[in-house]
Amino acid sequence: MKRPLLPLLAFQIAGILIASRFLLPDALMPAALAVVLLFLLAFRIRRRNRAATWTVGAGMAVTAAILMQAALHGAPSPDAVSRFAGPDPVTVQGTVCEHPQRTPDRTDLTVCAAQALRKENWEPAAGKVLLSLKDPAPRGYVYGDHLRFRARLRVPSSFHNPGGFDAERHLRLQGILARASLKDPSAVVLIRKGAGNPFRAKLESFREGLKQFIYAHASTPEREVIQSVILGDAKEIPENVSENFNRTGTSHIIAISGFNIGIIAAFFFFLFRAALSRSETVLLAFPVRPLAMALAVVPVLAFTLIAGAGMSVLRAAIMVLAFMAALLIGRERDLYNVLALAAMLILAVSPGSLFDVSFQLSFVAVVSLLFVTPRLALWIPRPDPAKGSPVSRRFRGVLYQAALFVAVTLAAMLGTLPLVAFHFNRVSLIAMAANLLMVPILGLLAIPLCTLLILAYIFSDGLAAVLTSAAALLVKVSLTLLSSLASLPWASIYVPTPDFLQMAAFYVLLVASVLSLEVLAERRGQGQRDASGQREGPHNRSLAPFAWIAGACVLFLVLQGSYHLLTDRRAGTLRVTAIDVGQGSATLLRLPHGSRILVDGGGAQGVSRFDTGKQVLAPYLWHERILRIDVVVLSHPHPDHMGGIPFILENFRVREFWTTAETASSPEFLPVRRLLDARGIVLRTVSDASEATTLDGVRIEFLHPPPLIRERATEEPDYGDANDSSLVLRLVIDKVGVLIPGDISGRVEEELVRSGRDISAAVMLAPHHGARSSGTLPFLQSIAPKVVIASAGRDNLFGHPHPALIERCRTVGAAVYRTDRSGAVTVTTDGRNIGVETFLKETLPAGRAP
Known part of the structure; x- marks a missing residue:
């Protein structure tokens, strides 16, 4: 099998979907896994490799279902803090076990409960409580703070409507068993500090110090954007600025994702390669390209830790590291398998990531880049390095790279369009133009600069201050452009939620259209000759099947939309x-x-x-x-x-x-x-x-x-x-x-x-x-x-x-x-x-x- 990991990934996803949809009997899952292992053993003994491969897939589906069901429906601990939920306030004592999430008007603390006071008796409590404090808080709580607070605990719940976000499942997958909120943050008592993991505490202290340094050397909203790119605290960005990113379809730039970490990896790869190429000793002793790629892994891992090493950051890092490993061992021609391997690793660690928007967008964007971009590039003429003056050759080279950048942006946008419409019900009509402007400034320039800022903060406050000012300048220019684009009345539109059939039809249409472009490009190149004067190989693929499929998809989308309209009326x-x-x-x-x-x-x-x-x-x-x-x-x-x-x-x-x-x-x-x-x-x-x-x-x-019914009095009316x-x-x-x-x-x-x-x-x-x-x-x-x-x-x-x-x-x-x-x-x-x-x-x- 050319790409064996793709069907295995499909089995894994199927197992997760089944477990998330149906509550399976606990006894069924181990029994099913045992049967699968017996079949696998039998097939291996009889050397039926294809059957064994499919059996491995079935085993992965069962294993994924077991992990997902444990995350969603696992039996709670007898001491679960959720047992204290009810109409009466409860005193809870526990430790802040995650990085606090701050917004302009509140702070969310994830508290790992240790005990709770009920009827004048302290009882053991286990599990996480999401505690929301209304800002301004009297003190800045950090990871490792041991707290005591009194509040009414609530079991997490969702608004149960078609199309609604399942907040209950989202919190359950994070291990949060109860929620609480306090209008008066002074009701929280700090008992002691440093109660968490020492390494994590030092890392959080470094993150907080870096954040305060950025806030001291840049003004709002530039400082919030910079720390979002470095530390991942996007919630602190002012709401109007976040809305501008949303309206222009550029939110991915300020969220720590595969895009950001990929830029960091590329930046350090080229930096290390340029430095190593200057040494004759290194050139003679080592292959520079693999060595530079291996060295670039170090800053990627360091950035992952500094960014908080949350699940979204880890997902992005795993995906980028998998691609780096493929390039390191010379498997760059098998990137679909590499992508499948990265997805399998992520889903094995966190099955619930399948339902995370960032996971879906990241992987679909990469698949689209791998599939669509090379076929769009067939329509971009390559500059002939032997023709023209050096200036004209350089100019044509720049135009070619710019055209490739447009193709990459278009491929990513087309691939993620249905998911963006499904999750956000919003489509930016200027996303193409906005990304062409913002990615070079905020992505290719500001992100590497922010990474260097982290290094400078460790060794030199003066250099770090200069880099912060430079990054703030780039961000300010970006936000000015962004504000102008977002102010256009037609910058973005809200759209109805597409259903599964509509999304599937769109992707089939996209694949058929791209393959049609490939066939047309091949036909266009039939009359061309190669360097030896021979005709390039014949291209006999027919355009008709792809055209018929694309037309059928368009017809389906039109008919389905008309059907819904007529049904409503x-x-x-x-x-x-x-x-x-x-x-x-x-x-x-x-x-x-x-x-x-x-x-x-x-x-x-x-x-x-x-x-x-x-x-x-x-x-x-x-x-x-x-x-x-x-x-x-x-x-x-x-x-x-x-x-x-x-x-x-x-x-x-x-x-x-x-x-x-x-x-x-x-x-x-x-x-x-x-x-x-x-x-x-x-x-x-x-x-x-x-x-x-x-x-x-x-x-x-x-x-x-x-x-x-009455004349309104001057005083406040009765409720x-x-x-x-x-x-x-x-x-x-x-x-x-x-x-x-x-x-x-x-x-x-x-x-x-x-x-x-x-x-x-x-x-x-x-x-x-x-x-x-x-x-x-x-x-x-x-x-x-x-x-x-x-x-x-x-x-x-x-x-x-x-x-x-x-x-x-x-x-x-x-x-x-x-x-x-x-x-x-x-x-x-x-x-x-x-x-x-x-x-x-x-x-x-x-x-x-x-």
């Missing part, structure tokens, strides 16, 4: 989805002919830099192929309903915005009002006096509040008043009604019952997330719901939905669904039948409308 049903936004509320209404209404946007009070709209709502909408929303509705201006709306207004096509006059006149609404004016979105204030609206055959009624001024909507399609009551209390419910208006509804969102004081029995009896959905956060402090409300719902014959336990809940109705589907369960049996 001809659904003929009303779909109501209570999106899991934690302790908040956001409901998407998809009407029979394709119109969409978003009622509230979720959000959380007191969570810094967490944008529910960007990180929860938008990924769900993109997954559902939604870029346009006809109406956004805000029931009342509390953060758990309004927090995610600004991002939606900024980045989706919104036609109208509905809310109450009370909300529109509140100071909390001012930022939203500015966005509406800037985006040209129509603002409509509604009340119970507003006429009902019909959209796509669905009647939308406004049941509450009155036109102006409950805003709840009771919530906009209450009732949607009707044929015989089925849907009630969305906001956060109203029992007092308003009583008013609605006495109003005499028809408030019946087969589907209802629980008022105020299922609070005990809402959902009174007379209200429920007047509505007669069959389905009640409570939008609440997991283990929330308010106890929503309250058991008393759940019992009242059952009394009137309603089935209760909860986003904290079932994730996103979708109700589909054609006006007669009702179906309920939850994200964390199979489709539930359909009910019959009254």
